[in-house]
Amino acid sequence: MRQSIRDELKKRILIGDGAMGTLLYSYGIDRCFEELNVSQAEEVEHVHEAYISAGADVIQTNSYGANRTKLARYGLEREVDRFNRAAVRLAKQAANPDTYVLGTIGGIRGFQKQSLSLSDIGTGFREQATALLDEGVDGLLLETYYDFDELRHVLQIARSMTDLPIAAHVSMQEPGVLMNGLALPEALTQLEALGADIVGTNCRLGPFHMIEALRGIPLPGKAFLSAYPNSSLPDYRDGKLLYENEPEYFKRYAVDFRNEGVRLLGGCCGTTPVQIRAFKEGISELEPLESKVVAERPKAIEVHIHDKAPESPLYQKVMSGRSVFVEFDPPRHLNTDSFFKGIKALEEAGADAVTMADNSLASPRISNAAVGKLIKDRFRVPPLVHLTCRDRNLIGLQSHLLGLHVLGLHDLLVVTGDPTKIGDFPGATSVYDVSSMELIKLIKQFNRGVSYSGKSLKEATRFRVAGAFNPNVRNLDRAIQRLKRKAECGADYFISQPVFDKERIIEISKATREVSAPIYIGIMPLTSARNAEFLHNEVPGIRLPDDVRVRMAKARGKEEARRVSLAICRELIDTAMEHFRGIYLITPMGHYSMSVELVNYIKQKERMLAVQRNGAGATL
Template sequence: MTTGKKDLREYLQDHLLVGDGAMATQLHRLGVPLGVSFEELSLSNPKLVQEVHDSYYAAGARLLETNTYSANRDSLSRYGLEHRVARINRLAVKIARESARDDAYVAGSIGSILAGRVRKKVLDEYRDQYEEQAIALLHAGVDGIILETFLDLEELLMALEVIRPLTDAPLIAQLATLEVGRTRDGYSLTDAFGQLKQAGADIVGLNCRLGPAEILRSFEHTQVPHGALLSAFPNAGRLGLTDGEYAYKSTPDYFGQSALRLREQGIRLIGGCCGTTPEHVKAMADALESLEPQERINPTIVPGDRPQVTVQSVRDQSKPSIVERVKTETTVIVEFDPPRDLDAESFLDGCCELHRAGADAITLADNSLATVRMSNMALGALMKSRHGIDPLLHIACRDRNLIGQQSHLMGLHALGIDQILVITGDPSRFGDLPGATSVFDVTSFDLIRMVKQLNEGVSFAGRPLKQKAQFIVGAAFNPNVRQMDAAIARLEKKVEAGADYIMTQPVYDAESIKQVYEATKHIGIPVFIGIMPLTSLRNAEFLHNEVPGIKLSSEALERMRAVEQGEAARQEGIKMAKELLDTAVQYFKGIYLITPFHYSSMAAELVQYVRQQSALVKTATH
């Protein structure tokens, strides 16, 4: 297939065009190990990069992508190459141009900076990086820019907004979807393609993540804007483990057949992504040889074609949530840690004692201090089903990857457990299994946002769900810091992410309670002030000197030194906690009591005391 080197947009009006296949796959086949910067090879081994381009050209590709997919400042900084952005991009264009001869197009490849990661920064921070890379590619003389493998429409739109004013050259905008027909950030492809064309994309399409069959299905169910040029660069199927090695399954023959099916959808630029080789490209080029493009005929979308989100409540609506309750009355959350052994009954007995004392919800930590405890999900289900007690579960970012986190949350939804507290979690190496791995796929900010996405009826991957979750999401706040302004700024970000309420670390003096009130009264969501009674001098010294996020006052330490150990110390701890509660109920309607060492009777006494004091405050104000 020859191009005649018209403008790419003009050429695609009347012709099919075969793109190349995977650069990294071929470089790896040629001996380049994983874990290095493939883009850097344009500097250190340009002949090897050109060998890949030559192999795709010989196979029939007439659009070659530069070896610059991750040649942005963010990605190159992992290899100490952030100062080489312009040079790497310019040389990559030169290498591709030599292979393209006079009848093939060279497209400057720009990949997503997020690159599959969860968004942790404001996208605007990437603007300069996209501009830097695009300018280098355009100055080096590419025939167009291909923006590829964007999971989030919002990032791709931002990249277009940056690059479109820089050039009149063709811009190809390709999304990668985790689910057929919808982006990770929840947009349908019909909506996404419309927005991309309006933002200045000349060619819109899909690449990566999915194989030919699923990309074909995506187009079959999408309304494409009138007159839009389409592209498709599927993976060679799904990556799987075969004979001890990871490999892609799709054969070149299958790709040749798939190219014909993609043509029937009106797609004019067809290439390959991960796992594809010159053999795959040759099969497509042979299949499409001498064929003309077909006009796009959009499918007729009728009601029922797409999943419908319906709100079905599994929550007992007769019981108000803690957020609803705290708006009108003093509300008490009591933390009671799951057991470190297999005995659940004594734990449940303690929960019942706290419930009878008047606790509005009992909160269960998620392997606090990275110490293994019984599953709070299982215990929460038992509390709810056997005893009608509202559980409030902590969810740590530490122990589950994104797959596990969404699965866990879906399970909580099925159980009707919708009150949660999202926390970062203590590092595994400091717990009782120091060889365990800390996952931390996401931060607490990210997880709060993603839980709220489930509340909109959209999965982490952007797939519409048949129900909307109803999670009430809490966030943690540590007031025991030197820089309160920085802590408040962090707290405000959690509120911005969607937190519905705040639970603080325990405080141990009345002045700190007042300071927390003054520092947080502007945030607009309920704050539950943390109070944890001390049990002994040793307990006090341990908390003060060894536990992150806890700081005792000098007075508290002195008072524990002045009493004998055992029951006398516990009574002093209760007395001190009651004094703090006297102040707390004047400033906060939300009280968060932390039970020490499974002493449920201590916490139960404090719950009853809160009820008495809040009644007195209420009477005094009337």
């Protein structure tokens, strides 16, 4: 009877296979690879056979993305059981008596983190693992897990489902550190403690950087060490990703992997039977490493935390009492005279902050970061810069955040951003690499001095983050739940979309009683009846009560429309000040004089309330 892979790894180094998708892609196949287990079974079986002929002792099933979440992209979420069972059968048909077949389950929360809960991930994992185990795999391979919490979660589930060997692989953006900042040695130690028989890493890094990551890894106490590097950094030519290197390169590095204690050595993206044969030849004369002296690792770069740095003056106002913020967007042109006159007028009126949208309604404006820096240097009113998920990918977002920190702009409002289809350039691309919640998490990770990839920033940022809140929905409870999730992600306070209904303000107050973070109620003056109808009918997230639209419709002329609009706003402000400490005025179409008048009204009303409170105290 054949020994288990556990026993075999005690005696020798085993060679795993390489990339399945790389070979299928080279054959001209570019669609759901897991569906090929049914539609082009022979092609999949030929890939397995090619790796076995190249010297692979361990092959993995073509089931990396055969879970309900990833298959749903192709409308195939009901085929989980069918595709996974077919994957095992094809691998076993290709295998010889000495070949081990591992059922592969890939991570879901990858480079672009998804908001799928661990509970939902676990449900899909059990479904996939059940099919693989029922078909008789020799063990499970959990690979390409960037999110360590996800890997820990599914490993515990897997261990509860089977006593078969389990390999657990983390993936790193930076050598030696996970995306959450956890050092690789600690991560592998935790995986071993959770029951993994084989622990290691795969994907993203080529041989050079993967070896660098493994240099500080001691041999596990009970588990075995594994490594599945990428072929190289990919090149992009003629619309295709290409991986290129010489087989001798892999043959030389096979020795280095052995010298770091690796017992299971395979390949990931870009690797083919050529690289796997080179690995096999490289370790052919070598015995597995029995002991390893780990050289002292360089001390981790310390992150400078600003313990004594002053708190953001704007955030101090958020937490200390009544305050009013005014949104006043940068112009769409280069004549900034009127804009800065407006900033000066708002400053003199006593606005506690001026906020600037990030290309609102998907229309280009002067950079709010550039304008924010000018306001910070020239005026006493602090700027609050909006940041959308729409316009920048993860690279651009991180670069932008670093720049904002260097400029001293530490107050942010994170929003999803209007889709480009509604703006001036509907053919432009909406990026959305991350959701608003994920961006809040990223900013808070920067505040710990850790980048998205887990690399040290050498200094912690000091951002305070406001989250957007849209109460203009049919199901207010659902909006409140979303607000609470943003708070859990790290939002320090919230700013709402404009509200035009006094009763709605009261309803919001009652619904948010359990929310400890301050909430600013958005109030936006209307400029005309046409403006009211446009907002009500065409702008997402804004609804106007019938009585407001009727009042605006009855106004005759610009001056009367202005008076009616400001009267409506004062009524809303009166209600809002009874229930909330923060007011968020949204300047309509550059008409800053309306915002100035409302700031004056709020400040005057606050002085009156203060006198009344002091008088009541004196009476007592």
